Amino acid sequence: MTKRKYNYLPFLLVAPAILMLISITIFPLMWSFFTSLKKMSLLDLMTHGGRYIGFKNYLYMPHDPLFWNAIKNSIIFVGISVIGQVTMGVILASFLHSKLMRFSGLYRAIFLIPWIASSVIVAYSWIYIFDTNLGFLPTLSANSRILQLLGLARRDWLTNSSIVIYVLSFINIWKGTAFSVLMESAGFQSIPDSLYEAAEVDGATAFERFYLITLPLLKPFILINLIMTTMITFNVYDLILVITSGGPAHASEVLSLFTYNTGFSKGELGYASALSIILLLINLTITSLYLIFFRQKEEAV
Amino acid sequence: MKKVWIFLVLSIFVVALFVQVGFAKQSVTLKVVSRSWATDLMKYATKKIQEAHPELDIKVEYTLYDYNECRAQTALKLSRREPLDVITLDHIWLGEFKDMVMQIDKSKIKDWNDYIPSFQKLMEKYAAPGKVVGRYAATDIRLLFWNKELMKKVGIDNVDIKTWDDVKKYAKMIKEKQNLLPEGVKPVGFMAGNTEHTNSRWYDYLWAAGGDILTKDEKAPKFQEEPGVKALEFYGWFLKNGMVAPEDVLSPSNGAVYDEAFLNGKFVISLGNGHWLGTTTAKNVGLTKEQFLSKFGAALIPAPEGGERGTTVAGGYIWCISKFAKHPDLALEFITYITNAEGYNVSGTGKSGIPTVKSALSTIDNLPYADLIKQAVEHARFRPTIPEYPKIAEVIRDTIQNYVMNYNKVSAKDVLEKGAKQVKNILK
Numbered sequence: 001m002t003k004r005k006y007n008y009l010p011f012l013l014v015a016p017a018i019l020m021l022i023s024i025t026i027f028p029l030m031w032s033f034f035t036s037l038k039k040m041s042l043l044d045l046m047t048h049g050g051r052y053i054g055f056k057n058y059l060y061m062p063h064d065p066l067f068w069n070a071i072k073n074s075i076i077f078v079g080i081s082v083i084g085q086v087t088m089g090v091i092l093a094s095f096l097h098s099k100l101m102r103f104s105g106l107y108r109a110i111f112l113i114p115w116i117a118s119s120v121i122v123a124y125s126w127i128y129i130f131d132t133n134l135g136f137l138p139t140l141s142a143n144s145r146i147l148q149l150l151g152l153a154r155r156d157w158l159t160n161s162s163i164v165i166y167v168l169s170f171i172n173i174w175k176g177t178a179f180s181v182l183m184e185s186a187g188f189q190s191i192p193d194s195l196y197e198a199a200e201v202d203g204a205t206a207f208e209r210f211y212l213i214t215l216p217l218l219k220p221f222i223l224i225n226l227i228m229t230t231m232i233t234f235n236v237y238d239l240i241l242v243i244t245s246g247g248p249a250h251a252s253e254v255l256s257l258f259t260y261n262t263g264f265s266k267g268e269l270g271y272a273s274a275l276s277i278i279l280l281l282i283n284l285t286i287t288s289l290y291l292i293f294f295r296q297k298e299e300a301v
Numbered sequence: 302m303k304k305v306w307i308f309l310v311l312s313i314f315v316v317a318l319f320v321q322v323g324f325a326k327q328s329v330t331l332k333v334v335s336r337s338w339a340t341d342l343m344k345y346a347t348k349k350i351q352e353a354h355p356e357l358d359i360k361v362e363y364t365l366y367d368y369n370e371c372r373a374q375t376a377l378k379l380s381r382r383e384p385l386d387v388i389t390l391d392h393i394w395l396g397e398f399k400d401m402v403m404q405i406d407k408s409k410i411k412d413w414n415d416y417i418p419s420f421q422k423l424m425e426k427y428a429a430p431g432k433v434v435g436r437y438a439a440t441d442i443r444l445l446f447w448n449k450e451l452m453k454k455v456g457i458d459n460v461d462i463k464t465w466d467d468v469k470k471y472a473k474m475i476k477e478k479q480n481l482l483p484e485g486v487k488p489v490g491f492m493a494g495n496t497e498h499t500n501s502r503w504y505d506y507l508w509a510a511g512g513d514i515l516t517k518d519e520k521a522p523k524f525q526e527e528p529g530v531k532a533l534e535f536y537g538w539f540l541k542n543g544m545v546a547p548e549d550v551l552s553p554s555n556g557a558v559y560d561e562a563f564l565n566g567k568f569v570i571s572l573g574n575g576h577w578l579g580t581t582t583a584k585n586v587g588l589t590k591e592q593f594l595s596k597f598g599a600a601l602i603p604a605p606e607g608g609e610r611g612t613t614v615a616g617g618y619i620w621c622i623s624k625f626a627k628h629p630d631l632a633l634e635f636i637t638y639i640t641n642a643e644g645y646n647v648s649g650t651g652k653s654g655i656p657t658v659k660s661a662l663s664t665i666d667n668l669p670y671a672d673l674i675k676q677a678v679e680h681a682r683f684r685p686t687i688p689e690y691p692k693i694a695e696v697i698r699d700t701i702q703n704y705v706m707n708y709n710k711v712s713a714k715d716v717l718e719k720g721a722k723q724v725k726n727i728l729k
Contacts, residue, residue, distance in 0.1 A: 042376040043397050043688050132548045133562030142484055156548035161706065247495025248551045249702040264369040266692045267397070 029280075036273035045269055057274035067275070069250050070258035074234065076165050077172070077254050081233045084173035086225050089180020090218070094210070096181070097188040108181065115178030123242035126171050130157040158244055161251035168240055168252055172233065179232070180225050187221030188214070223294045230290070231283050255279055326358040329628055331635055333363040334375050335389040336618070340365065341651025346638040350631065359631070372397075385623040386632040392423060392619050393694075395434065395686040399427040402434050402621040403629055410436065412641055412658060419681055420657040424619065426686065435621030436640040439654030442575040442613040442677040443505055444670065445600045447471075451569045452598075454481050462600045465509060465535065468570060472544050475569050483566070488544045490559075490568030491536055493705040498556030500697050501614040501684065502572050506532040508612050508682060509605040514697070519687050520728060524697060525714075525721035533704055533713035540708045547705050561586055564597075572602075575613070575677060576655055579669035590669055599670040601677055615681030617657065689727050696723045 036057055040050030061067045092111065096104045114122060129135050132155045141153035154160075157167050191214065199209050237256040240246060246253030246261060253261070259279060263272030331350075333343065347361040366374050368391070375388050379401045390398050407413055410433060413421070420440070424433040445468070447460055452471075455478040462468060468489065475488035492499050504514065512528025515521065523529070539545045549567070552559050556574060560582045563571040574582075583593045602611035620636035622629050642661035644650035655678050656662055662678075665671045684690065700720035704713055 041397075041688065042373065045380045046376050046398070046401050048380065127558060131552060131558065131562075133552050133567045134558060134565065139485070156551075159548040159551035245495035245555075247702065248493075249495075249699055249706060261695075264373050266695060267372075267688075268692075 032273045032276055035269055036271075036277050038270045040268075040270040040273075042267035042269065050270065053270070057271050058278075060271070061274065061278065066250060066253070066258060070253050070255045073165050073251075073253055074255040077169050077236075078230060078233045080166065080169035081172045081176065081236075082226060082229045084169070085176045085180045085229050085233075086222060088173065088177045089184045089225060090222070092177065092181045093184035093188055094214070096185060108185070111178045111181050113178075114175045117175075119175075119238040120242055122171070122175050123239050127158075127243055130167060132156060132159055159248055161248055164244060164248070164252045168243065171243070172236060172239060175239065176229065176232070180229060183221055183225040183228075184218065187218040190221075191217045219294070223290060227287050227290050230286050234279065234283055234286075255282070326356060328358040328360070329631060330360045330362055331386045331628055331631055332384060333361060333387040333389075333635070334371065334378065334385055335363060335365050335387070336371050337365045337367050339363070339389070339651065341649060342639055343651075345644065345650040345652065346635050349638040350635050353634070354631075361635070379623060379625065382625055384625045384627045386626040386628055387636055388621050388623050390435070390619050390621055392437070392617055393684050393686055393690050395423075395427060395619065396690070397688040398621070399434060401624050403624050403626055404428050404432040404434060405436075405622065405633060407431050407433055409633060411637075412660075415642060415658040415660050417657055417659060417679060417681075419615070419679075419683075423683055423686070435619040436636050437657045438618050438620055438640045439645075439652065440615045440617035440657050440678060440681065441577065441654060442615055442674060442681055443502060443572055443602060444575045444578075444613070444673055444677060445570070445602060446563065446573050446578060447570045447598045448563075448566060448568075448596065449598050450596055451475075451482060451486060451566060455479075455569075456481075460598050462570075462603060464606070465506070465603045466606070468603060469538065471570060472539060473542075476542065476544050482569075486566060487546075487549055487568050488570065489539050490545055490563060490571045491539070491550055492552070492556060492559045492572070493536070493547075493550040493701050494552050494555070494559060495698070495702070496555050497694050497698065498559070499701055500694050501616065502556075503532065503536075503697075503701055504614050504682075504684065505572065505602045505611060506535050509603065509608070510535075511605060514693070515685050515687075519685055522693075522721040522724040522728070524724075525717035529717050530713045533701070533717060536701070536705060537708050537713060540705065547708070550705060551702065557582060557585075564588065575670075575674045576665065576668050583669075590667070593669050597669075599673055601673055610680065612680045612682045613677045615678070615683055617654075692727050693724050696720050696727070 035050070037052060037054060038044075038050035039053045039056070044050040095101055096108055101107070127134070129137050132138055135157070137147075137152070137157065138155035141147045141155065144153065147153045156163070158164055195213050195217075196209055199213055204212065235256050237254065237260050240252055240254060240257050241260065244252045246257050255275065256279060259272050259275040262268050262275060335343065343361060343363045343365075347359075350361070351359050364374070365371075371389065372391070372394055375385075375390075375398070378385055379388075379398075388398070388402070390402075408431075416424070416437070420437045424435065424437055426434070428434045445462055447462070449460070452458075452460055452475075455475050457471065457474060460471065462471065472488040475482070479486075479488065492502050507514070507524060507529055510528035510531040512526060512532060513523045516523050536550075540547065545568075552562060557577070560571075560573050560578050562568070563573060564578070564582060564586045579590070579593050579597075579599075583590070588596070602613045604610045620639055622632040622636070626632050638644075639652070640658070642656065642658045645652045645656045645661040646654075646664040646667075655665060655674055657678075662675050665674060668674060685693070697720060700716050704711065704716045707716075
C-alpha cells in the first residue's frame with residue numbers, strides 16, 4: 001500500500017498572509033474584545049490591574065447620555081456625508097466622462113487634492129474659513145448683502161450646537177468626494193460606448209440614457225462606493241478632533257471621536273474598547289444591509 | 302616552517318582581536334519617549350551626553366508623539382515592560398505614572414536649590430522623603446493682556462489693571478464707546494472652547510475668588526462652592542451685559558486659535574498664555590516683539606477682592622527615569638541637560654519657555670513683558686495631579702461651556718452643582 005504524499009506547499013505559501021492577518025487584524029480585535037470586558041484605565045494597563053466586569057461596559061452604554069448623543073451625531077454626519085459624497089461623485093464623474101469635457105485628467109487631479117491632503121491641514125484651512133473670530137466667512141458676512149440674503153450671514157458656524165454637525169458634514173463631503181469621483185469614474189469607463197450609440201439611434205433622450213443605461217450599469221460601483229464611504233465616514237475622527245474637538249458641549253462628537261476621547265483623553269480603556277466593538281458591529285450591520293438590499297433589487301430585476 | 306607561519310599569523314589575529322575588543326567603546330542605547338516638539342531638545346541633549354562620555358558609544362533612540370498619543374503610548378510601552386530610560390510626563394499625568402518612574406535621590410540633583418520652590422514641591426509630590434519623581438523642565442503661565450490701540454480709540458490712555466473689578470470697569474468704559482471701535486470688536490473675551498485651555502484659564506478666576514478645583518486631600522470637588530459660583534458669574538456678567546456673545550468665546554479648537562483672535566483685535570481685554578502670546582502666537586500673526594509691545598499691554602493675573610495679587614496656572618512637563626530603565630545614571634544625566642540652566646532659550650537647543658530654575662530666568666529677558674512673567678512664575682499654582690484629573694477636567698470644561706451657552710436660562714450654581722455630582726462619581 002503506497003502512502004499518499006500530502007502537499008504542504010499551498011499552506012506554506014499562504015502562511016505569511018494568514019500570519020499577517022492574525023497579527024494585525026484578528027489578535028487586536030480579540031484583545032480589544034477582552035479589554036472591553038474589563039474595567040481598565042491607563043494606570044491599570046501599566047500595572048496589569050484591570051478588573052474583569054463581564055458585559056458591564058456594554059450594559060452601561062444605553063444609560064450613557066453621551067453615547068446616545070454620539071450615535072445621533074454619527075447618524076447625521078454619516079448620512080449627510082455619504083449621500084453628499086456619492087451624489088457629488090456620480091455627478092462629477094459623469095461630467096468628467098462627458099465627451100464635451102476637455103482636460104478631464106487635469107480636473108480629476110484637482111478633485112483629488114482635498115482627498116490626499118492631510119486631515120489636519122484640511123481642518124485648519126476650514127477653521128480659517130468658519131471660525132467665529134478668525135474665519136473669513138463670519139467677517140465677510142457682516143458686510144456682504146449677498147450672504148445676508150442667502151441666510152449665510154452668521155458667525156457661529158462652529159460654535160452653535162444646532163448647526164455645527166451639518167457644517168462638519170459639509171467639510172467632510174468636500175474632503176471625501178474625490179474618492180467617490182474615482183470610484184464612479186471607473187464605473188463610467190466600464191460602460192461600452194456602443195450602448196449609448198444604440199440608444200441614440202433609438203432616439204433616447206440624455207436623461208433616458210442616464211437613467212436606463214448609465215445608472216443600472218453603474219449600480220455595482222455605487223454599491224461599493226456606498227459601503228466604503230459609509231465605513232470610512234463612520235471612522236472619521238481626526239478632522240472633527242482638530243476643528244471642534246467634538247464641541248461645543250459634545251454637539252459634534254461622533255461615535256469614533258467619542259471612542260477616541262474615552263480611551264485617550266479620559267483614559268477609560270475598557271469602555272473605549274466596548275465602544276469600538278459597537279462601532280465595528282454598526283459598520284458590519286450597515287454593510288450587510290446594503291448588500292442584502294442591493295441583492296434583492298438585482299434578483300427582482 | 303609552514304606550521305610556524307600559520308601559528309604566527311593566527312597569534313597576530315588573536316592579539317588584534319583582543320586589542321580591538323579591549324579598546325572598543327562600550328555601546329549604550331538610551332531609549333526616550335517624548336513630545337513631538339522635542340526634536341531639537343533630543344539632538345541637543347544627545348550631543349551633550351556624547352561629548353561628556355567619549356569612552357562610550359552612546360546612541361539615543363527617541364520616539365516623539367502628540368499630546369494624547371504620548372500618554373497612551375508611554376503607558377502601553379511601560380505595560381509591556383519596555384526598557385525605556387526616559388519618559389516625558391505632563392505634570393497632570395503624574396498621579397497616573399507615579400509608580401512607573403524610578404525615584405531619584407535629591408542628592409543627585411546638583412542644582413536642586415536652583416529650582417523655584419513651587420516646582421520643587423511638585424517634583425517631591427509622590428516621592429519618598431529625600432527623593433524626587435523627576436526633573437521639571439520649562440513652564441508656562443498666564444497674564445492679562447489688553448489692546449492698547451483699541452483702548453486709545455475709546456479714549457483710555459493709561460490702563461492700570463490690578464483687580465478683577467478693574468477689568469469690569471474698563472469693559473464698561475469700552476462698551477459705552479463701542480461705536481468708536483471697528484465692527485465686531487468685543488470689550489472683553491474669555492475662552493470657553495472645547496479644550497483644557499478653557500479650564501486652565503478659568504482656574505485663575507476661581508483661585509482669585511478664593512476657591513479651588515478639589516479639596517486639599519483631592520478626594521472631593523470644591524469648584525462648585527461659593528467662589529466657583531462667583532468665578533462663573535464673572536463670565537456671566539460680561540455675557541449678560543452684552544460685552545461678549547457665547548459664539549465669540551466658544552471658539553472651538555484650541556487656545557492658540559483664540560489667542561490669535563485676540564492679537565487680531567477681536568477682543569480688547571483677554572487672558573492669554575504669558576510667553577506664547579508675545580512670541581510664537583505674535584510671530585504667527587506677523588508681529589515683531591517691538592510691534593507686540595507697542596500694541597499690547599499686560600498685567601499680572603488680577604488680585605482677588607481685598608487680596609494682594611492673583612496667581613496663575615502653570616503648565617509644563619516633568620522628565621522622569623522609567624522604572625524599567627537600563628541606564629538610570631545616564632538617563633539622569635540626559636534629563637539634566639534638558640532641564641538645567643545651561644542653554645535655555647539659546648537657538649538650536651530646543652530649551653525654550655520659562656525656566657523653572659532661577660539662574661536661567663535671565664534668559665527670558667528679551668521676551669515681551671519678561672518682568673511680569675518672572676513675577677508670575679514665582680506665584681504659579683498647579684492643576685490636580687491625581688489619575689482622575691483628565692476625566693474631571695472634561696466635566697469642568699463641559700460645565701463652563703454649558704453655562705456660557707445657556708447663561709440666560711441656567712444659574713451658575715446649578716450647573717456647577719451638576720458638574721460636582723459627576724466629579725463625585727468619578728472620585729468614588
